[in-house]
Amino acid sequence: xxxxxxxxxxxxxxxxxxxxxxxSPKQLxxxxxxxxxxxxxxxxxxxxxxxxxxxxxxxxATEPLMGKRYVKVTEVKTKADWAVFIKEIADNLYPSAKxxxxxxxxxxxxxxxxxxxxxxxxxxxRIWDSFEFIYTPKHGSWLNMAEIELHVLMGxxxxxxxxxxxxxxxxxxxxxxxxxxxxxxINWQFTNDKARVKLKKLYPTILT
Numbered sequence: 001x002x003x004x005x006x007x008x009x010x011x012x013x014x015x016x017x018x019x020x021x022x023x024s025p026k027q028l029x030x031x032x033x034x035x036x037x038x039x040x041x042x043x044x045x046x047x048x049x050x051x052x053x054x055x056x057x058x059x060x061a062t063e064p065l066m067g068k069r070y071v072k073v074t075e076v077k078t079k080a081d082w083a084v085f086i087k088e089i090a091d092n093l094y095p096s097a098k099x100x101x102x103x104x105x106x107x108x109x110x111x112x113x114x115x116x117x118x119x120x121x122x123x124x125x126r127i128w129d130s131f132e133f134i135y136t137p138k139h140g141s142w143l144n145m146a147e148i149e150l151h152v153l154m155g156x157x158x159x160x161x162x163x164x165x166x167x168x169x170x171x172x173x174x175x176x177x178x179x180x181x182x183x184x185x186i187n188w189q190f191t192n193d194k195a196r197v198k199l200k201k202l203y204p205t206i207l208t
C-alpha cells in the first residue's frame with residue numbers, strides 16, 4: 001500500500017509516467033421492444049423485458065497527473081488480450097518514455113509470463129523492459145485510480161442497455177474523447193500519513 005501511495009505523490013515526469021490500469025466486465029443487453037421516447041415533463045418509457053447478448057470486457061488505463069485515459073473494449077479477457085493492451089500503452093501512448101510505472105491489481109493474468117505467451121521472446125522482453133509493474137495489495141484494489149475511472153465510465157456512459165460490442169465501442173470512444181478534452185483529473189488525497197492513522201490496525205504495535 002505504501003509503495004503505491006509513494007508513487008502517487010511523485011511529481012510529473014514525462015520520462016517516467018505513472019499509469020493506472022484496471023479492467024471490468026460489462027454485460028451486453030439488447031432491447032426487445034423499442035422504448036417510448038421522452039416527452040416534455042416525463043421520463044423515457046423502457047420495457048422491463050430485455051435480451052442478454054453476452055459480456056464484453058473493458059480495459060482502462062489512466063494517467064492521473066495529466067487527466068488522460070485510454071479505454072479498450074474487447075470480446076474476452078485473456079492473458080493475450082492483456083498483453084496486447086500493455087503493448088499498446090507502451091508503443092502507441094508512451095513510445096518515448098524511458099520506463100512506464102504501471103499500477104495494477106495483482107491478477108493472475110497481469111504477469112510478465114503473459115507477454116512471453118503472446119509474443120516472441122525478444123518482443124516480450126522489449127515490452128517488459130518498458131514497464132515497472134507496481135501491484136496493489138490483496139483486497140486493496142481501491143488504491144488503483146483506474147478503478148475510479150471505471151466507475152465514472154459506468155455512471156456516465158454505460159448505465160443503460162447496450163446490445164452490441166460495436167455500439168459499446170462507439171459510446172466508450174465518445175466518452176473518452178470528451179473526458180480527455182476536459183483533462184478531467186482525480187482528486188486523490190489519501191497519503192501514507194493518513195493511512196497510518198486511519199488504518200493503524202494494519203500496522204504492528206511496538207511496545208516500549
